[in-house]
Amino acid sequence: MNFDQGFWLRVHGGATHFPIVLLFVSVLLDLVALCWRDQPARRGLHAAAALLACIAVVASFGAVISGLIISRWRTLGTGSMLRHHIFVWPAFAISIALVIWRLIMRDRASSRAFLIYVSGMAIASALTFAAGYWGGEMALAGELSR
Amino acid sequence: MNLQHHVVAPLIATAIAAASLAGTFGVAAYMQSVGATQRQNSRAPLDPKLVAGGRKLFLMNCAHCHADDATGDEGPDLHGLHKTDERLRLLIKNGIKGEMPRFNEKLADPDLDALVAYLNSLR
Numbered sequence: 001m002n003f004d005q006g007f008w009l010r011v012h013g014g015a016t017h018f019p020i021v022l023l024f025v026s027v028l029l030d031l032v033a034l035c036w037r038d039q040p041a042r043r044g045l046h047a048a049a050a051l052l053a054c055i056a057v058v059a060s061f062g063a064v065i066s067g068l069i070i071s072r073w074r075t076l077g078t079g080s081m082l083r084h085h086i087f088v089w090p091a092f093a094i095s096i097a098l099v100i101w102r103l104i105m106r107d108r109a110s111s112r113a114f115l116i117y118v119s120g121m122a123i124a125s126a127l128t129f130a131a132g133y134w135g136g137e138m139a140l141a142g143e144l145s146r
Numbered sequence: 147m148n149l150q151h152h153v154v155a156p157l158i159a160t161a162i163a164a165a166s167l168a169g170t171f172g173v174a175a176y177m178q179s180v181g182a183t184q185r186q187n188s189r190a191p192l193d194p195k196l197v198a199g200g201r202k203l204f205l206m207n208c209a210h211c212h213a214d215d216a217t218g219d220e221g222p223d224l225h226g227l228h229k230t231d232e233r234l235r236l237l238i239k240n241g242i243k244g245e246m247p248r249f250n251e252k253l254a255d256p257d258l259d260a261l262v263a264y265l266n267s268l269r
Binding site: 061064068072073074075077078079081089092093094096097098099100101104105108109 | 151154155156158159160162163164166167170171173174175177178181217218220221222223226228
């Protein structure tokens with residue numbers, strides 16, 4: 001197998017979409033659960049959201065590492081890469097912090113704290129989408145493969 | 147709700163997130179330095195005259211987008227490029243659609259050699 005730039009570009013493309021979607025669906029499930037009246041269904045939705053958020057954070061390490069490889073380990077860069085990274089790093093840090101908090105708190109969090117958690121995850125998800133947009137710009141412009 | 151829930155949990159979460167970020171940045175900085183050292187060791191010596199000629203051409207044709215010191219402005223930073231000489235020549239000649247103009251009519255082959263030598267001096 002040839003581990004060249006093209007290989008890591010493909011790995012990054014595959015690895016990023018996974019956490020982007022998982023994070024978004026996790027927020028969505030938590031929001032649906034907040035509106036749901038049936039308690040067992042609510043618990044189930046929250047549990048599914050927590051699991052998806054955990055998988056998203058674990059998967060985001062793969063996305064980050066493959067991304068750093070194709071950017072030649074540049075954590076900021078310039079142009080579209082800089083814009084991409086401006087959104088990536090806060091999203092990465094926020095999602096890790098919130099998922100760790102959720103794992104520690106489990107179902108002991110107050111409703112206010114949980115609302116802050118969901119808002120934070122929604123912000124992380126939005127930042128991830130923005131990062132994806134600039135990542136797409138870079139891919140389309142061929143900045144990474146050249 | 148005890149102290150652990152209010153203070154310790156957010157603190158632990160923030161610390162782990164900060165450590166993950168710092169670790170990632172640390173590994174990236176280390177890998178960048180390793181790559182830079184490897185490139186420096188494997189590079190053939192550059193002709194200073196060719197590099198100086200390339201610098202002149204760069205200032206005339208490229209600096210308005212990549213900045214006078216090639217650190218990037220509208221266009222990207224050109225320090226530490228990993229592309230082969232041939233790839234660099236093709237990029238300069240053909241440009242990048244919607245991003246960078248083509249220079250195939252403006253620059254002759256010796257000009258391209260000089261520009262590539264200058265870009266290699268920035269590695």
